[in-house]
Amino acid sequence: MLxxxxxFALKGNVVDLAIGVIIGAAFxxxxxxxxxxxIMPFIGALGGVDFSNYFxxxxxAVNSPILSEAKKQGxxxxxxxxxxxxxxxxxxxxxxxxxxxxINKLQKKQPPKEEAPxxxxxxxxxxxxIRDLLRQKQV
Numbered sequence: 051m052l053x054x055x056x057x058f059a060l061k062g063n064v065v066d067l068a069i070g071v072i073i074g075a076a077f078x079x080x081x082x083x084x085x086x087x088x089i090m091p092f093i094g095a096l097g098g099v100d101f102s103n104y105f106x107x108x109x110x111a112v113n114s115p116i117l118s119e120a121k122k123q124g125x126x127x128x129x130x131x132x133x134x135x136x137x138x139x140x141x142x143x144x145x146x147x148x149x150x151x152x153i154n155k156l157q158k159k160q161p162p163k164e165e166a167p168x169x170x171x172x173x174x175x176x177x178x179x180i181r182d183l184l185r186q187k188q189v
Contacts, residue, residue, distance in 0.1 A: 081145070085138050101137075104130030 058064065090101065103117050108125040120126045
């Protein structure tokens, strides 16, 4: 069983998937930083909006205007965090769209490789020679 697991774990597809997950996690952190540190401050400056502190207190004990303090006071519905995550998703989807579009454009620009004609099977060559000999005898 250990040998089977070793074969499974070291297959190319499994290793490729693991590398993709690790790179995806790192890319997610980059996008989170892009949204939180670059995009959201601009949105906040335009309309004075800070999505991170948008929430509803679900009981009467919650009276703080700051989300982290309100969570300590009781249950809150933090819809501002959801808005931020939704913006993250839109940005990730757009970036991935642009990457795929760029890759497709690069693939179209490359000239197709000319392949050498495939070698004919021996029996096909022999049949062609017989056909040619029969044509010569008929003329």
